[in-house]
Amino acid sequence: MIIVRNLSKTYPPDHQVLQRLSFQADEGELVALIGASGSGKTTLFRCLMLKEKWDDGQFIYDGRDITGIGIWDKLRLGKQWAYLEEKPQFNPKKSALKNVLGALLFKKSWWRFLTNTVSPDDHMEAMDYLDRVGLLDKAHEPIEKLSGGEKQRVALCRALIKGARVIYADEPVSGLDPEAASVILQDFQAICKKEKLLVFCSLHQVELAEKYGSRIWGLAGGKLVVDIAGRRLTQREKDMIF
The missing domain is CATH 3.40.50.300 (P-loop containing nucleotide triphosphate hydrolases)
Incomplete structure (x- = not known):
């Protein structure tokens, strides 16, 4: 590769x-x-x-x-490809789910990018990735309330959902x-x-x-x-x- x-x-x-x-x-x-x-x-x-x-x-x-x-x-x-930092950068007030969904901007069509439209399929895809790393129960928790390890797993989800x-x-x-x-x-x-x-x-x-x-x-x-x-x-x- x-x-x-x-x-x-x-x-x-x-x-x-x-x-x-x-x-x-x-x-x-x-x-x-x-x-x-x-x-x-x-x-x-x-x-x-x-x-x-x-x-x-x-x-x-x-x-x-x-x-x-x-x-x-x-x-x-x-x-x-994706770069995962030692301390990932997030919007701390937004939930884990919304931070993962934000990575879908890389895959959206131009009009969905401009309108920031999230489809039900987008939502389910993000939830699926959070489930894969054991964070389904933390999907709606603000990032600022997650532990360092949980934040790294959210960063991994963002890399995966954008297709890295x-x-x-x-x-x-x-x-x-x-x-x-x-x-x-x-x-x-x-x-x-x-x-x-x-x-x-x-x-x-x-x-x-x-x-x-x-x-x-x-x-x-x-x-x-x-x-x-x-x-x-x-x-x-x-x-x-x-």
Whole structure:
């Protein structure tokens, strides 16, 4: 689904953040990305979402070379992926349901966009996604009353309902208690398998990457120093990353 060859990124004047990264990631995978602060995790996500220009490298998405595509193609492709922040941005006064429905603006026809029309089918689709992540009983709760873990699950629903095929989750369980973190990552696992999505998830906790990642990537000094199937890391591998 995604093939990258020799991705390099430098910030002026000469700070090389990513150095010749090459990898392949396929649908149905949960790629757990780990590395120390400043290792380049967020920059890698921004490059893959075409939010940052590369210095060098090739990007193939669904068999198409999109390395040098124009702005309109970028906007069109951008609808196929979603970025989940550590602290998702919502309208705090609106309900979980209305915040999820807001993501349908990406799929509406122009007249429904202008009139903000919500059909019964839209309503049922949003409720279905909330049900999938165990939040059906919180559908009408204002976002400001939800826990951090519940907000992340609403953010996941928004990504799914707008039709994202690739999800970039940047530290989605940071600050959550272990139980809430496990629920979020279990949701990611289930969605990857059922919907055949590709999820990239940056994590601080090695144990969570080992438990939930179908692939583990380790970044250090802007280089991909570990790329393995999900399992417990050896001490040597941990030393390479941290």
